[in-house]
Amino acid sequence: MPLERTLDGVLGFELLETGEEEARATFTVGDQHRQPMGIVHGGAYAALAESLCSMSTHLAVSPDSIAVAQSNLTTFLRPVSEGPVDAVARRKHRGRTTWVWEVDFTDEQGRLCATTRVTMAVRPARGP
Amino acid sequence: MPLERTLDGVLGFELLETGEEEARATFTVGDQHRQPMGIVHGGAYAALAESLCSMSTHLAVSPDSIAVAQSNLTTFLRPVSEGPVDAVARRKHRGRTTWVWEVDFTDEQGRLCATTRVTMAVRPARGP
Amino acid sequence: MPLERTLDGVLGFELLETGEEEARATFTVGDQHRQPMGIVHGGAYAALAESLCSMSTHLAVSPDSIAVAQSNLTTFLRPVSEGPVDAVARRKHRGRTTWVWEVDFTDEQGRLCATTRVTMAVRPARGP
């Protein structure tokens, strides 16, 4: 499946850095991120947090294990209607079966606009 | 802003019914809902739950008040890779400043695949 | 360890019914459930939800597996200062590694005062 046709592609998320402890991504607000009132849709934050943490955990645990998102709590703090939105994910916990990440979103002025806790389940990969 | 250019339009969400106590929506899985492994991206569930609860609360409280999403906890229970996904939102609480909804997502076989708790803040509308 | 000295004992929780799909408990508000303003402490709801879901899941999966609470989201809807508080837990999902419960708390008038989503991890029991 071509990446540009996936949700990440359609929403234009740019993963800038993936790592086992920290990861970064960004997007510039366009209509495809907006809800009808013109502000960024809450689902855009939730989705980007999910992508960032899934990809970072996956890269760290594969090929022995797989990583699957288990829950995503996004708290909305400040409406954003334009400009870049930056996401920084920090890993809070690396357990045998569970990883927990905290993702902070900031607007162009550096103000916190949303924050997400993502819990990833880590499971053994099925054999070939 | 044309609705088809918003996140809801781009992701092809269909709101079937909005109400003060229950609301329904659906989408048929396409590439724009998928993450790179081919299953529905967790952000798609979070986004649809948000749209459904925001719209339903907004219609119930406007024009005297406005409704703003405050938090969204989505728990992922079963991967879905194709077919229709149906969402049913039930309002659990209608307070003066807070509404709480529970949204269940089911796949074509009627199996629960995700569930979201959405908290909406209700605030007085600013005067004209 | 004598049960009356545990947290459940100290807080006087009564588990009325445990089951794989539904469970019930109750407590009558006393000072040990209150915060300094005289209303029920949010931690009392979170704790009772945890006890109810842990015990119910444990009874269903042991001795082959063990059940460990993974997360607890409690949303507070209405302050309660006296009388009985009833809790009803309904299982929303029974997966191989995860169970999800929803617990509703009602006051003496039957009004919803808090609601908790508990996620339980189910893991193989270690051998003897």
Next chain:
Amino acid sequence: MPLERTLDGVLGFELLETGEEEARATFTVGDQHRQPMGIVHGGAYAALAESLCSMSTHLAVSPDSIAVAQSNLTTFLRPVSEGPVDAVARRKHRGRTTWVWEVDFTDEQGRLCATTRVTMAVRPARGP
């Protein structure tokens, strides 16, 4: 109501520092914090997070406003069965109507054992 009879008193929580941006508390594990298997009950973490954030927010906004807990998401990362448990709360957001705190719990070895996101609602105090 004498403080030692409240939930905080019964569970022996010690609030070491309350502040608008950071707060600290601790408890030494005793039977009153345990569930039947002998480890710290998840409700103990949820309760202490709630106390710490409620008190800190209350002290910052009163007497003009009051602070009421709205939601508490506690994620359990590592079982603890004895020793001191330390809690550090950091305020992530201070809005007009909402404050958000993140509380990390560590065991005697400094390992993260639970983490809580507390959302506080801030409302105008009623006049005399």
